[in-house]
Amino acid sequence: MARAVAEALEGDTPLLVEAGTGTGKSFAYLVPAVLRAVHHGERVVVSTATLALQRQILTKDLPAVAGALEGALPRRAEVALLKGWHNYACKHKVSGGYPDEAPTLFEVEAPAEHPGADADEGLGAQVVRVREWVGTTETGDRDELVPGVSDRAWRQVSVTKMDCIGQRCPMLAECFPERAKNAAREADVVVTNHAMLGIAASGSPGVLPEHDALVVDEAHELTSRSRSAATAELSGPSVERMSRMVRRHAGVLVPELEECGARLAAAIIAVPAGRLPDGLTPALQEVVTLLAAACREALSLTKPSGGGAKDGGDGGLQMARSALTLGVEIADRLLSDNVAQRRDVLWCDERSDGSKRLFVAPLEVAGLVAENLFTDHSVVLTSATLRIGGQFTPAAHDVGLHDASAYRELEVPAPFDYARQAIRYVASSLPAPAAGGGGPEALAEIVALLEASRGGCLGLFSSRRAAERAAEHVRETTDLPVMCQGEDSIGELVRAFREDPEASLFGTLSLWQGVDVAGLTNRLVIIDRIPFPRPDDPVVQARSEVAAKRGANAFLAVSAAHAALLLAQGAGRLIRSTSDRGVVAILDSRISTARYGSFLLRSLPPMWPTTNGEIARSALRRLAEEATQVPAAADA
Incomplete structure (x- = not known):
């Protein structure tokens, strides 16, 4: 892989690499x-x-590579x-250069807590603590604040790039994001992160420093992050704010403008x-047209040079x-022919x-990614799950690489003997799962x-309701400890799961990817x-x-491809080292009975397959005995 990456960096042919868990792919691209x-x-x-992974690269992998x-x-x-700009504290805001926390244009009802935030700490205490931290930090980077704070508290000390007053700022010389941007301009x-790539792909390439090569790890996430960055939202309350x-x-x-919200x-x-x-x-056409005109008039009236607006570097202004600029951009997009021409999706x-909101998102981001990220750059895309149905073609098409001769592909298998280390059990006798979670047969299978x-x-469950229902059933019918997503932060739940050999952890999408417990x-990994x-997803x-x-099979090209990627990610949670052993149990019988099942299975690691539940349970009993003996052996 390192040799292939080196060749890709020397030329102009993009390289797609699927490198399984445990291959050391970060070293393979960082060295060249x-x-x-x-x-x-x-x-x-x-x-x-x-x-x-960002922390791992910065604190472990890159220092090791530089030393070697x-x-x-x-x-x-x-x-x-x-x-992104909002990830850094703003000294001008902390010193009073901006008004007290005001809702963002599109504020959600209940901002998600930042990983590590103390749920028992009140907002006021968080704000005091984060303001004190700003006076001592060297970087202003939110992720260096331990413990973290809620999104609402963080907004008291940060601004977005659009809200930044830039060169007019009296504290420009001390600006944390400017320092980070200047350091990036000088770095090798x-x-x-992919959010920054998504912004660049959406037409703001200036968010990245000038560069010659781009390496995208976890590349299976690039298109979804790029689509998220290009998605816009509009509602009555947002216009009123x-x-x-x-x-x-x-x-x-x-x-x-005052009338437009209502x-x-x-x-x-x-x-x-x-x-x-x-x-x-x-009716929407009429009010959005009025909104565009009102926002433009307000922008004209609020020019710092006159028109009755305040002058100078006022953060509130x-x-x-x-907000007005963003309003114009969203209104113009909604009034364009992008939806009629099937370039955008509106819902x-x-x-x-x-309450209701309008969303508009690009139908495809392949052209944006290829044009704004790949043009004039050497490109390497890698992930542990880049192939879909055993092929690189879907992933290549998603990023605008439609000609197979225009890119190179490489598979680097994981150093695991999956057939000896793991069993893939498909509960083929179960009825097809219903919406909202499995029926009594599936719950009985989980307990067994x-x-x-x-x-x-x-x-790993398809919905929060299904995870909670399964956790409740296990608690009612067994003496086994079960934790469920939402009961604590993901980090704390994973830590507790890692430390207790009898604990189980149930959850949804956040657990399908990124959880590393060897x-x-x-x-045992259960996929419901x-x-x-x-x-009914509008983009789907x-x-x-x-x-x-x-002329393509729409189901295989979109829905099955999405499922195959997540299945591979979910099954990949089991074997994380050469000594790991276990069972992946898939409780959806369609994977063995439906015609698309073979397509999905080709995306999974080559584990030893069975549809015999007793074989899977016997293997688990042996592993349970070993797991409970490990602490005793360590004490001895």
Whole structure:
């Protein structure tokens, strides 16, 4: 892999590498990347999807590589970390240069807690603590604040790039994100994340420093992150907040803008939830047109040079103008022919409280990724699960590489003997699972497997309801400890699972990827059902229509491909080292009875297959005995 990466960095042919868990793929791309960057003066950007891998690269892998290559380099490699603007504290905001925390234009009802945040610590205490930390930190990087704080508390000390007053800031010389950006401009290797790549792919390439090569780890996440970055939202409450922001911080009253929030809310509430394949309704068309004009008028009136607005580097004014600019961009996008031309997907989403919002997202991001990320760069894409159905073609098409001769592909198998280390058990006798979780037969199968293994189970479920239902049933019918996602932070749940050989952990999507628990404490992985996307998902519907028009099998190209990727990620949670052993139990009988089952199975590690439940349970009983003997042996 290292040789293939080195060749890719020297040329202009993209390389796709599937490198299984345990291959050391980060070393395989970092060694040639560092050599190329230092010897040839060509900056390399390395992007990851998860915070855990980003930390691993920065704190462990890159220092190890730099040390190992010290004798082969004329100087030590310079490394920099680059994140989005809002991940850094803003000293100007802390010193009073911005108004107190105001809701963002599209604030969610209940902001998610940052990993590590103390759920028992009140907002006021968090704000005091984070402000004190800003006075001592060298980087201002949120992830260096331990314990973390909630999103709401963090907004008290941070701003987005759009809200930043830039060169007018009186504390520009001390600006944390500017320091990070300047360091990235001078570094040999820049480590960033897929969210930044998504912003660059959406048409803002300036968020990344000038570079010659791009290495994308966890590349299976690139298209979804790029689509998320290009997705826009509009609602009545968001426009009302924008109006208040303009009135409060810019001192400007635009009557048409004041009216738009209520009119938009009324027009949206009349629209049924779901996809709007024909674009805006006449009522929405009228109010969005008015919104675009009102935002442009407000922008004209709030120019810092005059028009009745405040002058100078006022943070509140900048926040108001940023919201107006975003409003214009979203309105113009909704009024364009992108939906009619099937370039964008538009849908109405209904919340649990009955309120509704409009969303618009690109149908495909392949062109954006290929044009804005790959053009004029050497490119390496790698992941433990890059092939779908045993082929690289779907992943290549997703990033705009449609010609097989235009890229190279390489499979680097994991150093595991899957057929000896793991059993893949498909419960083919179970009825097909119903929506919302398995029936009584599936719950009985879960209990039988857990009793045989005496815990040590990572349960991967298709919905939170299914996970909670299964956890409740296991607690009622056994004496085994079971934790469920939502009962604590993911980090704490995984730590407790790792430390207790009889504990089990049930959850949803957050556990399907990124959980790394080696050893017999993780000897059973249960997958309750094939993780197909929701059939009413607007983007899935639109992509399926396009695939069908191209003559492809729409189900295999979109829904089955999505499921295959997640199945591979989920099954990959079991074997994490050469000494690991265990069982992956799939409780969805369709994988052995449906025609698409073989396509899905080709994406999974080559574990020893069986549909005999007693074989799986017997193996788990033996592993349970070993797991309970390990502490005793250690004490002796």
